[in-house]
Amino acid sequence: MLIGNAIVGQSGGPTAAINATLAGVIRGAKDAEKKGIIPTIYGMRNGIEGFLAENMVNLSQIFDSEGKLKTLEATPAAALGSCRKKMKSPEDDPKTYARLVEIFKKYDIRYFFYIGGNDSMDTVSKLAKYAKEHDYEMCVVGVPKTIDNDLTATDHTPGFGSAAKYVAITMKEILRDVSVYTMKAVTIVEIMGRDAGWLTASAALAGISDGKGPDLIYLPERKFDVNEFIASINSAFEKHPAVLVAVSEGIKFADGRYVGEGLGGRKIDAFGHVALSGAGKVLEGLVKEEIGCKVRSIELNLPQRCASHIASATDIAESVGVGFAAVRAAVQGKTGVMMTIDRLECEEYSVGFSSADISAIANAVKRVPDEYINEEGNGVTDACINYLAPLIVGEITPEYENGLPKHFVL
Amino acid sequence: MLIGNAIVGQSGGPTAAINATLAGVIRGAKDAEKKGIIPTIYGMRNGIEGFLAENMVNLSQIFDSEGKLKTLEATPAAALGSCRKKMKSPEDDPKTYARLVEIFKKYDIRYFFYIGGNDSMDTVSKLAKYAKEHDYEMCVVGVPKTIDNDLTATDHTPGFGSAAKYVAITMKEILRDVSVYTMKAVTIVEIMGRDAGWLTASAALAGISDGKGPDLIYLPERKFDVNEFIASINSAFEKHPAVLVAVSEGIKFADGRYVGEGLGGRKIDAFGHVALSGAGKVLEGLVKEEIGCKVRSIELNLPQRCASHIASATDIAESVGVGFAAVRAAVQGKTGVMMTIDRLECEEYSVGFSSADISAIANAVKRVPDEYINEEGNGVTDACINYLAPLIVGEITPEYENGLPKHFVL
Numbered sequence: 001m002l003i004g005n006a007i008v009g010q011s012g013g014p015t016a017a018i019n020a021t022l023a024g025v026i027r028g029a030k031d032a033e034k035k036g037i038i039p040t041i042y043g044m045r046n047g048i049e050g051f052l053a054e055n056m057v058n059l060s061q062i063f064d065s066e067g068k069l070k071t072l073e074a075t076p077a078a079a080l081g082s083c084r085k086k087m088k089s090p091e092d093d094p095k096t097y098a099r100l101v102e103i104f105k106k107y108d109i110r111y112f113f114y115i116g117g118n119d120s121m122d123t124v125s126k127l128a129k130y131a132k133e134h135d136y137e138m139c140v141v142g143v144p145k146t147i148d149n150d151l152t153a154t155d156h157t158p159g160f161g162s163a164a165k166y167v168a169i170t171m172k173e174i175l176r177d178v179s180v181y182t183m184k185a186v187t188i189v190e191i192m193g194r195d196a197g198w199l200t201a202s203a204a205l206a207g208i209s210d211g212k213g214p215d216l217i218y219l220p221e222r223k224f225d226v227n228e229f230i231a232s233i234n235s236a237f238e239k240h241p242a243v244l245v246a247v248s249e250g251i252k253f254a255d256g257r258y259v260g261e262g263l264g265g266r267k268i269d270a271f272g273h274v275a276l277s278g279a280g281k282v283l284e285g286l287v288k289e290e291i292g293c294k295v296r297s298i299e300l301n302l303p304q305r306c307a308s309h310i311a312s313a314t315d316i317a318e319s320v321g322v323g324f325a326a327v328r329a330a331v332q333g334k335t336g337v338m339m340t341i342d343r344l345e346c347e348e349y350s351v352g353f354s355s356a357d358i359s360a361i362a363n364a365v366k367r368v369p370d371e372y373i374n375e376e377g378n379g380v381t382d383a384c385i386n387y388l389a390p391l392i393v394g395e396i397t398p399e400y401e402n403g404l405p406k407h408f409v410l
Numbered sequence: 411m412l413i414g415n416a417i418v419g420q421s422g423g424p425t426a427a428i429n430a431t432l433a434g435v436i437r438g439a440k441d442a443e444k445k446g447i448i449p450t451i452y453g454m455r456n457g458i459e460g461f462l463a464e465n466m467v468n469l470s471q472i473f474d475s476e477g478k479l480k481t482l483e484a485t486p487a488a489a490l491g492s493c494r495k496k497m498k499s500p501e502d503d504p505k506t507y508a509r510l511v512e513i514f515k516k517y518d519i520r521y522f523f524y525i526g527g528n529d530s531m532d533t534v535s536k537l538a539k540y541a542k543e544h545d546y547e548m549c550v551v552g553v554p555k556t557i558d559n560d561l562t563a564t565d566h567t568p569g570f571g572s573a574a575k576y577v578a579i580t581m582k583e584i585l586r587d588v589s590v591y592t593m594k595a596v597t598i599v600e601i602m603g604r605d606a607g608w609l610t611a612s613a614a615l616a617g618i619s620d621g622k623g624p625d626l627i628y629l630p631e632r633k634f635d636v637n638e639f640i641a642s643i644n645s646a647f648e649k650h651p652a653v654l655v656a657v658s659e660g661i662k663f664a665d666g667r668y669v670g671e672g673l674g675g676r677k678i679d680a681f682g683h684v685a686l687s688g689a690g691k692v693l694e695g696l697v698k699e700e701i702g703c704k705v706r707s708i709e710l711n712l713p714q715r716c717a718s719h720i721a722s723a724t725d726i727a728e729s730v731g732v733g734f735a736a737v738r739a740a741v742q743g744k745t746g747v748m749m750t751i752d753r754l755e756c757e758e759y760s761v762g763f764s765s766a767d768i769s770a771i772a773n774a775v776k777r778v779p780d781e782y783i784n785e786e787g788n789g790v791t792d793a794c795i796n797y798l799a800p801l802i803v804g805e806i807t808p809e810y811e812n813g814l815p816k817h818f819v820l
Contacts, residue, residue, distance in 0.1 A: 392813035403802035
């Protein structure tokens with residue numbers, strides 16, 4: 001068993017659960033410390049970029065109480081800071097890799113944990129391979145996080161359940177809001193997810209308790225057809241005056257252009273630039289033109305990925321769990337792997353954690369499968385609902401101070 | 411004491427607390443029923459519009475349990491539906507008023523409660539006057555609601571505290587999100603409030619616990635100056651790379667044009683229409699042009715007024731209380747009044763409820779006073795924070811089912 005210090009970093013876009021995973025890794029390292037395996041766990045500021053500048057903090061010292069870890073779990077985004085650095089290969093950038101090993105040796109680092117999305121897993125993969133080939137004994141383990149839920153090998157990704165819960169609750173609240181008038185009105189809600197429609201599909205969960213959710217849901221997995229869209233809105237008007245539509249930011253026309261680019265015409269901003277105004281805004285204009293009724297578009301924007309006050313308790317517990325499991329796996333000698341959440345085949349929803357070889361995962365995208373999308377391409381199936389529903393169950397109870405949730409800030 | 415039935419309606423734009431006030435009125439009526447004063451309370455569907463079509467429900471029957479009232483209190487928007495009808499004067503539209511009295515007589519309605527904003531208070535005022543002049547004995551009482559907090563006579567409006575809490579929490583979460591990178595970036599958050607900046611001012615509350623809130627706050631009470639804006643962002647960059655700005659949708663240039671109209675150039679949409687893109691989007695373009703750094707704008711949109719899952723417990727309790735007090739006041743013979751929330755001069759924040767003659771209130775707007783805005787016009791003062799802070803205190807605990815808050819739907 002490898003004895004030495006650990007380093008953990010956070011990378012890529014924030015989620016409401018990436019700090020919960022960090023808390024899990026710290027808990028795991030503290031557990032290993034008791035067994036004499038990991039004396040100290042360090043945190044790198046701003047991912048691998050900060051690490052290269054030796055910008056590190058001593059997490060063993062900082063998190064000296066259970067209370068601080070609990071606050072960390074309820075804090076959105078990346079407490080250590082993040083970066084978007086895509087590592088080159090050792091052949092193209094030997095200096096950086098040599099520098100990394102130099103720092104590893106200096107701090108006796110034998111465990112490397114990286115919490116992130118696709119690009120971060122690529123970093124884990126390259127680093128594990130490099131260490132092995134250069135006889136530096138180290139276990140390099142990736143822990144996934146993304147609100148997009150588009151990583152393969154894992155049933156779902158930490159951070160997705162909280163984003164899905166935010167989307168579902170917000171859609172439900174918006175539905176109440178837009179349903180108060182008797183006048184015909186269309187409300188279009190644009191949801192994150194450029195390549196995969198998982199988060200947009202979660203809008204359907206708004207209706208699981210009382211039957212009425214969004215009328216139409218458009219995912220990037222299907223080509224967007226203007227005529228079908230207008231016809232479907234008109235059909236929905238036959239049922240009720242307030243029509244609610246969820247669209248992914250990444251929906252495209254049949255010719256491959258993003259809907260957000262507009263319908264042939266181009267928006268020109270105040271400075272004469274062509275502006276990408278987003279799928280919701282473009283469809284708002286389309287409805288105004290083709291149907292002529294009241295229409296509003298709403299871009300859910302950043303709160304989708306940082307609304308930790310309404311995080312899914314299931315997601316937060318799993319995010320902590322998978323971080324803890326990552327340390328266990330590393331101590332057992334795993335390297336070059338990404339941790340996965342595995343849905344167990346039980347009557348009640350339950351999960352286990354394991355790991356998968358990272359090389360096959362790093363550059364693949366898991367899209368919403370055909371059987372989760374309805375035939376018309378404007379909604380999701382019961383199978384999709386059944387997959388998504390358990391992920392948003394449970395509410396966390398963050399500590400509040402002056403009416404605001406307490407956050408951990410380094 | 412007038413003995414007869416009651417009718418209650420909801421009007422204008424939704425808030426997270428308008429149903430709490432409805433629950434308060436129903437509780438008040440049930441209390442009066444026990445004393446033999448109000449046998450039945452009816453609810454009008456879609457405000458005065460529905461009432462004119464005798465579209466009513468029997469609330470005494472529907473709310474036969476405390477549990478249903480509790481769920482109603484935690485449901486956003488207007489459970490009875492709403493309308494935006496502005497009543498003409500009896501001289502201009504005698505038929506409508508005659509019809510109203512006809513329905514009052516048919517259902518023996520002696521108490522009329524209307525929950526709404528400015529236009530609704532105008533309806534209350536006209537109706538009370540008409541009833542008095544036509545010898546129809548009836549008590550007509552208005553109960554305020556608006557997220558804009560711009561009604562006079564009352565210290566603050568029901569619904570505002572919950573919207574302010576949503577804004578403060580969301581700003582705090584966005585601040586965590588945008589602070590993860592080391593790269594310079596400006597984030598501009600556009601907040602509701604066309605004529606008064608109360609809700610935008612609430613963004614400052616994001617920083618009350620840990621000192622760091624938005625860097626700059628622009629209210630419609632001050633003319634917006636492009637040069638000051640760019641200079642203030644550059645100053646903020648000297649402190650940290652992530653600059654967060656809150657702007658009201660209603661900010662205007664010195665020449666009186668809305669900032670949302672753009673900077674001289676005009677946005678043309680896909681159909682050749684001039685588009686109003688919103689203050690946030692316009693300022694996003696401005697920062698891109700003048701500073702050239704990464705910039706994002708976020709429009710908080712409808713969730714500001716319907717995110718009841720994170721409603722302020724103070725606001726909800728007061729909203730219920732003021733509804734209950736409205737029935738008490740009516741039973742005591744008050745008519746042509748709007749209920750008010752009065753801040754008591756105590757060390758600890760506490761309020762009482764009273765009423766004010768409506769005629770002076772109906773068409774006035776309460777704007778953020780000078781002493782609440784800093785000298786530079788880009789932030790708020792401690793006095794403003796002290797006024798706002800108690801309104802967002804406390805969290806409600808809505809009932810959850812399948813991970814979603816339960817709503818009452820008629």
